[in-house]
Amino acid sequence: MNETAPWPAHGGQADALLARYGLPADHPLVDFSANLNPLGPPAWVPARLAELAAGLARYPAPDYAEARAAIARREGVGVDQVLLTNGGAEAIFLVAAASAGRRAAIVQPTFTEYARACRACGLAVDAISLAPPDFALDPERVAAQLGGCGLLFLCRPNNPTGTLVPREAVERLLALTEPLGCRVVIDEAFIDFVVEGDERLTPLLGRFPHLLLLRSLTKCYTLPGLRLGYLLADSQTVRRVGAHQPPWSVNHLAAELVAPLLDDGEFMARMRTWLLEERPRLALGLARRGLRVVPSRANFFLVRPALGPERLTGQSPRHTMPEPRAGRRGGHLPGMANVAPMEGFTAPPRRPVDGSTRVTGPAAMALVSTDALFERLLRCGILVRHTHNFAGLDGGWLRLALRDRADNDRLLAALSKEGEA
């Protein structure tokens, strides 16, 4: 194994991880590391793309009027409140570019591209850390920590925790930040996976002109290779942010798919059924196999081996964002690399690990370090997402995407084997 190889920055980067662990490039893997809907893309997409190929010889209309009108209709906002983007990722970078000269704050642990975008655009970045086990957000505390920040990033539901800041807390935060002149960017890339109740914050746009909402169509329609996202805000903000977008940033194929994707109610209904069945089933299965599972409102889970009630390390909230560290390993205790502290839970019994006593089931899982679990799953053909580049998690957790029933059962079977190892 090459311990000095950097951990890849995102999920779905199997090649880099196989090389890191000295496994062949054709090692069979089921990918739980990228948070994509396993039911997609919708079945009609390839045929529609083939038809659309005829338009590749022309530039797309630069204002994407039809796609934006479809989004505006669906969201109940004006067309001039919609900016179509090349994935949610482009929207993040455009917002950072349009905020040059401001100081940014990011609610952590979260998607690493907010910090990268801010740095690329010369913005200083502060972190506002939320603590496990529930990663709860206190609006007054966040507002008090903003200092002179003119831009705040919040992800809802949050990647990688899966937690959803309650709407009342968001409203309170918006009320507190408005007089501070701080733009609040709420990334709702995973909001379509929140299927219990309507949690979209679109109605708040009318009340809070400093609110910007980011959305992605690549997650729930499984089109990360095509790239589609959008930003919603008041029309003046949309114009300011859009001024930083290169012309024809969204390609013709992607732009033409927006309206039919949003019209595909049958696909969304199937996705809801899958989520409502598989999410609670997988959560229970993971917990039964000795993993600590953060309750999730999204299509992924943040987990860690439940280690015991004792505080193994002292982790203090960070107030300044660390630069990303390549190839870093944890290692707070001998044989227990990157175990994160956890308070307030009852752990399975600890047993001596001296080679003479065979420990099985959840108790055995409790003794496994996060990196060891990652590696053993990889060797079993299960790729999960490490958390070495999420500030505040520092590799002590793993993120697992929800997949279809057969794949989820494979994961649970691999974890059962792991508990008996």
Ligand SMILES: Cc1ncc(COP(=O)(O)O)c(C=O)c1O
């Ligand atoms: C929270 C969050 N926002 C935005 C994105 C970017 O999504 P897209 O593929 O639409 O660019 C991701 C991708 O992982 C994400 O996790």
